[in-house]
Amino acid sequence: MDGLERNPETKALSAFVASARQSRRYARPPSVLRYGRVFFDARADLGLSTPEYLLADVVHTLSRRTGWCYASRGYLARLLGVSIRQVQRHLSSLRRQGLLESRATQPRQIRTTSAWDRATSSCRT
Numbered sequence: 001m002d003g004l005e006r007n008p009e010t011k012a013l014s015a016f017v018a019s020a021r022q023s024r025r026y027a028r029p030p031s032v033l034r035y036g037r038v039f040f041d042a043r044a045d046l047g048l049s050t051p052e053y054l055l056a057d058v059v060h061t062l063s064r065r066t067g068w069c070y071a072s073r074g075y076l077a078r079l080l081g082v083s084i085r086q087v088q089r090h091l092s093s094l095r096r097q098g099l100l101e102s103r104a105t106q107p108r109q110i111r112t113t114s115a116w117d118r119a120t121s122s123c124r125t
Contacts, residue, residue: 039123
């Protein structure tokens with residue numbers, strides 16, 4: 001057993017992925033995103049659950065090309081293997097914490113804020 005298997009954060013992420021795969025709502029994720037990285041220090045500093053962190057990271061990745069994420073709630077739910085309602089809850093939480101913002105003219109278009117960039121920039125280098 002290596003150190004990763006003993007890490008409680010890794011166990012939580014593995015359990016989340018396993019439960020998502022067993023869920024009836026789980027569909028194979030779209031091929032646009034093949035993997036995600038969880039920076040545990042940044043996640044802990046931001047006070048986010050693993051699904052919230054993953055959702056914010058997906059939004060950040062999908063908004064890099066145009067500046068805004070145009071993905072539907074259903075697409076995000078399929079990508080993460082959770083329900084649409086869970087995605088809506090997590091998006092609301094991330095907005096309250098100031099980590100996501102919506103476009104004024106198109107409220108369903110979202111992107112991560114500079115607070116997200118600051119928290120994760122030291123991890124990405």
